Amino acid sequence: MKWDTLDEEPCSLSRTVAVVGDRWTLLILRECFLRVRRFEGFQSSLQITRHLLSERLKKLVRFGILRRVPYSEAPKRYEYILTQKGLDLYPIIMAMVHWGDTHMGDERGRPMLHEHKTCGKLFDPVMVCSECGEVLHAKQVHVHAGPGRNEAVG
Amino acid sequence: MKWDTLDEEPCSLSRTVAVVGDRWTLLILRECFLRVRRFEGFQSSLQITRHLLSERLKKLVRFGILRRVPYSEAPKRYEYILTQKGLDLYPIIMAMVHWGDTHMGDERGRPMLHEHKTCGKLFDPVMVCSECGEVLHAKQVHVHAGPGRNEAVG
């Protein structure tokens, strides 16, 4: 498995890792969900080098996660907005935040709390089965090869 | 924000990224969930270099994601087993697989299908609110600083 062709692997995890699985990308996306849109905004809140930020933004645009939208004509300036494909990354981010809350916390308590506007309560994200609605656990899931698989694995 | 102290940031996403956010780690964990336990097993299915595999397994053991358990006394041999902390990474992996299924697919269809043993059906993972059970969307969530936060962000 090669890193530069990871997005062509017959594995949806590999393909996702090809997009968000490198240094900084997930942190940039966190800022996007916190309504940051501009180069200087990302750079100052993340302390990422300008060079790498530029590379990562290009990559996210190339993969259709962000759109580069002009907000000033002279001088020409752009901001970066999440597409629907980008918004759909939200469950990944939330799953990671929840794991961090649960397993990487310290005595000071959670860094962030999440309020569900729909019900008005502070919540945790929970992953359930689309068919029966039960909470998912690794040991209750059986994996089958699907049509897009060309070799038998696991 | 520095990469070698990312696990000390007052942000649960950063802390999770510190553990699973580097090259190969999530793919190694995928193999763990597919019941791979041994060095040669990881190496042959991932084509990762032996050096890096060794590093990553050490790191996962250090963070308490995997346990290194002897399975042979002479010669001394070990296998790597997911701890509860490791098993709890399942929603992250599933969220990534689902996003890949949705947004990175090709004409051949899904590489893998998932069956929920509890209800017997093929399913997708869905992220819901722990309080009201509704499906979560980024725009319906409001973020507050929690007690573990020492600066105002977002």
Next chain:
DNA sequence: AGGCTATAGTTCTAAAATAGAACTGTCAAA
């Protein structure tokens, strides 16, 4: 006009991480 600031990058060198291959050590089986 001349200089300051803001924004969004690009370009350079040095340091760190990763790739790729070969090597080590233990033991069992042929």
Next chain:
DNA sequence: TTTGACAGTTCTATTTTAGAACTATAGCCT
């Protein structure tokens, strides 16, 4: 005694990332 399986370690070369300085456009102030 030789071969093979397993679980690593060690080495050099390449790629990525860090860190800092530099470029370019334009508004605003004096």
